[in-house]
Amino acid sequence: MxxxxxxxxxxxxxxxxxxxxxxxxxxxxxxxxxxxxxxxxxxxxxxxxxxxxxxxxxxxxxxxxxxxxxxxxxxxxNWNEEWEKNFSPINIDDKVLIRAEFHESVPGMHEIIIQPKMSFGTGHHPTTHLMIQQMMDFDFNGKEVLDMGCGTSVLAIYAKQQGADHVKAIDIDEWSVENSKENAERNGVKLDIEQGTADNLGKENYDIILANINRNILISDISTYVSVLNDGGKLLLSGLCFFDVDDIMEVCRENGLELKKQLQREEWVSLLLEK
Structure with missing residues (x-):
């Protein structure tokens, strides 16, 4: 530990x-x-x-x-013990429920079951909520999807459950990679999971890229994301506070991305962009 x-x-x-x-x-x-x-x-x-x-x-x-x-x-x-004390299920618009195995199931809701190896702080809830909220409007059928900074792989799992053909999940943290494998198995989906950064990209192209990370990494890596994003593809960003939007949008415009939808929850923001 x-x-x-x-x-x-x-x-x-x-x-x-x-x-x-x-x-x-x-x-x-x-x-x-x-x-x-x-x-x-x-x-x-x-x-x-x-x-x-x-x-x-x-x-x-x-x-x-x-x-x-x-x-x-x-x-x-003991991070598992701390997490169990503090983590509550995440309910997205009464349609998607992110919960642990020890939480009760809710009839009629799409469920993603996770068990992180580290504390899942409440500060992360708004960004996860915003990402899933945006993703509920996507057509994932047959799509190639990338989840950068996948963490617990909640987003990757949801994309696969919604019909994505192939989903790659990448995180720099070894714990996240192992946890993602466990969570994928827990939800009965197959993900392509690897440890690394945006430097891992270049061999495959994607229709949808999901990146719930933070401002500095996003600014550094947006050009790399765009280089592997198919024309007409979607780039969904979060991990941003409202005061980060201008800086992020400047980089996005420089890389030929057009803002399609912006959502805010508390002080956190999610941006849907298209190439």
Missing amino acids: QNYLEFNFKISPLQPWNEILMAELIEIGFDSFTEEAEGILGYIQKDLLNKDELKALPIFGNEEVKVEYSFQEMPNI
């Missing part, structure tokens, strides 16, 4: 700054969160923490919000 640090962030005012802080923390290596009455608990692997990056986060220089924090080391934390 990894040695983690738990940061206790006190935020005033809480909204919308808790979501903004989570977005900034994700970009420097924090991978999970728990929302508290006065702020958030944030978790990062001890060897990934860069104190200078933390102190330089834009939110600390913003006069509209006050953020204080303390931290403690949590060696050998």
